Amino acid sequence: MKKFYSFNRALGISLVFLIFFNSAKAQTYAENGMVVSDNVIASQVGVDILKKGGNAVDAAIATAFALEVTHPEAGNIGGGGFMVFLNSAGDVTTFDFREKAPLAASPTMFLDENGKIKDNSNHKGLLAVGVPGTVAGLYLAHQKYGKLPWADLVKPSVELAKKGFTMSWGLYNAAVSVSDRDPSEDIMKDYFHGENGEIVKPGETWKQPALAKTLKLIQKHGRDGFYKGEVAQEIEDYMKANGGIITKEDLEKYEAVEREPLKGSFNGYDIYSMPPPSSGGVALIEMMNLMEEANISEIEFNSTAYVHLVAEAMRRGFADRAEFLGDPDFNLDMPLDKLLSKDFAKKRFENINMKKASISDPAQYGHPYDGTNTTHFSVVDKDGNAISMTYTLENSYGVKMGSSKLGFIFNNEMGDFNPVPGETTTTGQIGSNPNLVAPEKRMLSSMTPTIVTKDGKPYLVIGSPGGRTIINTVFQTVLNVLAYDMRIDRAIEAMKIHHQWLPDRLLYEQNLLSPDTRDTLEKMGHTLIPTTNIGVLMGITYDASKKLYTGASDSSSEDGGVRAY
Template sequence: MFKFCLKFVSLSFFAAFPIFLQAQKQSVIAENGMVTSAYPDASRIGVEILKKGGNAFDAMVATEFALAVCYPIAGNLGGGGFMVARTAKGEYDVLDYREKAPLKAQEKMYLDEKGNVIERLSLDGHLAVGVPGTVDGMIKVHQKYGSLPFKDLVQPAIDLAYRGVVLTQHEANQLNDYREAFLRINTHTPTHIVKPEGKLWKAGDTIRHIELAKTLERIRDYGRAGFYEGITADLIVAEMQSPADPSKKGIITYEDLKNYQAVWRKPLIGYYKGHKIITMPPPSSGGIGLLQILAMIEKYPLARWGFRDKRTMQVIIEAERRFYADRATHIADPDFYKVPVQKLLDKKYLQSRMKDFSFEKAGKSENITAGNIPESEETTHYTIADKWGNVVCVTTTLNGAFGSKVMVKGAGFFLNNEMDDFSIKAGVPNMYGAVGGKANAIAPQKRMLSSMTPTIVEKNGKFLFALGTPGGTTIPTSVLQVFLNVVEFGMSLQEAINQPRFHHQWQPDEVYLEKDGFKATLIQELEKLGYKFQTRSIIGKVNGIRKLPNGKWEGAADYRRDDTAIGY
């Protein structure tokens, strides 16, 4: 269905680092530990930490910083993310290092005097930026769970930044596609990522991130203060005042940076046919969405019907439609809005949501509203397991591709455009087409709603698999379908990831399909019932890790892009 993306890894790499590595349509099997991520360099660095005796949390910190170097379209210092973890003792933990709205943010800051949305103001440039959370998140993970010195976890990313990243074709294409945006939005020219006029990046080229290396050195040497205070903070605040358009200055201040704190939260837990699901609570909508949809479809015999059966697709589409209607109204930052989690996950409530579903015709989103209760898609995901049995499942993002396209002058990293994940105006879609309501309105220091869905699955009290994906609003539905492929249809994790995917999000009222993934006769049958379809090149880039019955790890990474699993 898709062109296979080659992994550009030098021969010296294999000689120096004898591990299991495959460009993936097949899984990677290893005995001790596994890292799956969006880029070979990041997975390699994570496994190096495991081989040195570090645990999964140490490898998480190293992998996160490595992604900031080798995968700048989504890996980041200037963004945020979520971690769901299961320790070797079977205990769960969740870290929310999502970005926050600056102190000077206002509910109507992206509207003109007539109350209309100002086009792209929440997407491009300095006003689109939320207060970054990634660095504080890594500090907190290391303080609570780390075993190796923090400096040893940052150093591999520094070395990579100085040595340079060899581009894949996909990454070269991304940099070329956004060249004009980088030049238009930044007052300085980020020469290390922008080629001179008339020249393009190509596969095999090397990019060195010298300014980013120096920023990482400050983080290595001073920890949190190396980013949220001192030179890096000076550079961020100065950048906020230096947009190409002087009327669109950013609003992040020293106070915003100094006050930012990642938050430890309680995981969301649900059940499906003997499986325990540990996932992300609000401000992510993804965990609630995953559990809602599973509860709505649990009574149907999907395994008997089969993976590509018309009824299977129909049931999933209609459950997805109903979740996204609830998402628009009921889910937001729990520190600002009382999210009715228990009621949204109540079995009777969810059964009632499907009462009007009929196999005879498609539902209509205009007839489905939120129930009455008494997040480009260039995110990135990685999963890590160690020899002791610790598992971390992390989704991190700048929101859109390269975030706001603002690169901090002198610091070498992009800033997010997460402010677009708020409801800029009730009823107006964001960049993913998702409609929001009052609960997710902008407020100072509030976290914006997300779709990220890092998820861990157990059976009979034992770890079974963990997974996640980028993809904006398609994240929960991609995780859902891979979960079902394993649990209902008996696939390996890699087989489950390789299958074509589809997505419905209430508004717009149409089903997205991966191109060439489904038989024309199946789609025609559904069209006769009233379903409308749009094709996409890809939906999600899932990766994950499964524990095999023989005790080994299966690393599974999505062949749709450059995702890579490495184990030892």
């Protein structure tokens, strides 16, 4: 990693200019603002907006649109997500722009005559596409809290798509892999191709003229540039021609929602995260309450006791997720106050056996305990406003389908609904009522954009992609910073585990957990499964005494990086 620092303290100006080469094992510092995302070009777009006088909301919007261009596997206008916003006065709000089921959807839409999932239709094909929410969410956030004109925030992404940017090795490797897949997935056949008909090579310029046109309409017409007019018409036409059910009516009716955040606490810190239909905030706060009850800082990091306790907390959080959580507009009786309470955590903790793994029983959910693709970025500005935003297409490159006239890829988020009513299995399929498919319902999500504050000021801004692993990745990173006082880069890179109740197995990052610990955990009843990497974290911490931001991006993100000023 190379850094260049330039401080002009006589003028009271502090600038940090960075050339960030694929390493997140060192921190980056700034006094005036910072953007940490999965693509360094998009991070720079966000910082440029901050330099022009924009606030954190403006920078987040510009970064999000830029990621559509530069990080197409997850950056999107064809998907949806969540944003947590902390303003300089210490007030927190959230924006829910999760995708919705189309009006023609039904609880059994993915099943054959025998009640079985047909042809993986909840993940593959246009029936798997939810009504996109990203443009509506970004527009609503701008209307409520943005500072610069909307057109100025979308303009950089229009220029990036029109004029192109240099193809990186990371994106090129993904392009080769995706282009070799099923040629019936139309948009992907030539998605990464240049004018010569070949995949654009590293060092060459990749242009996306169709996407530039779509973004130009959004720049000019705001929300209506996507949900009405020629874009909406082309989406409907494409769906009808290829077996989808989304219509212009679905698009016109879609609305993003501003919601109250969930709030928890841990050892004097306040934790703010997303409410349902994200399950991340509920599970995160529930698990942090368990760690506070356990006095986790007294347990050595990475020890057998640590891994066992964290895994047992995860097991309980995910059992409650499966049983209780879904779209709050369809589930009015979710026991959120109970799940978030310290008393509930105390009762849960009393039934953790520190010498033996619990059993995940699909017939009983969490009751015995009573008595991969998404992208995230974090933004802060000079006034102390902060954004934690996670948005997604579900799988990498979503459903891998889309109109070549529009230039963007659709999500396959309908796969996040429970596909078979009433059927919960040991393999991890959930069939509980709160997350069954219904028209205009938002599917349950694991996205966990989170802001931790201290005395009303941002202390940690964090989030990650990774499907259901998101919750646990964010949980462990928050725990690393708050309980073990790790600096942000080390907290991000530290060993992670994952347990999601069902299937009953404990994933761990190989080579980061000692053989002796693994052996002991197996004797305690855990089934251990090695994996290469869990999560791709993007985080920022703030030192109020020094008035200094510190940021880091996960080293597993090939094109990710920090931009600061």
